[in-house]
Amino acid sequence: MCTNGVNTSQFESMIDMADDYVAVGYRWTHKMAHMAEDGGFASASEKLHAAQALLADARALLDEAKLCVEEGVTVSNGITAKRV
Numbered sequence: 001m002c003t004n005g006v007n008t009s010q011f012e013s014m015i016d017m018a019d020d021y022v023a024v025g026y027r028w029t030h031k032m033a034h035m036a037e038d039g040g041f042a043s044a045s046e047k048l049h050a051a052q053a054l055l056a057d058a059r060a061l062l063d064e065a066k067l068c069v070e071e072g073v074t075v076s077n078g079i080t081a082k083r084v
């Protein structure tokens with residue numbers, strides 16, 4: 001389905017792919033943070049946990065972007081949906 005000249009299904013799929021990519025980085029950063037901590041590199045572990053938190057924030061923003069696309073399609077079709 002195209003809305004405002006954008007294939008929204010394809011666009012949502014692209015957001016999902018970006019989220020998958022960030023999810024892999026999130027998991028690897030988590031593993032590396034624990035490896036650094038176990039190896040006695042406390043400051044490296046701290047930085048990796050901070051990076052992990054930023055990746056979690058990025059995933060949340062991707063989810064919000066996808067929701068905005070979905071809501072935009074609903075609004076352009078004249079259908080009103082409410083989240084409960």
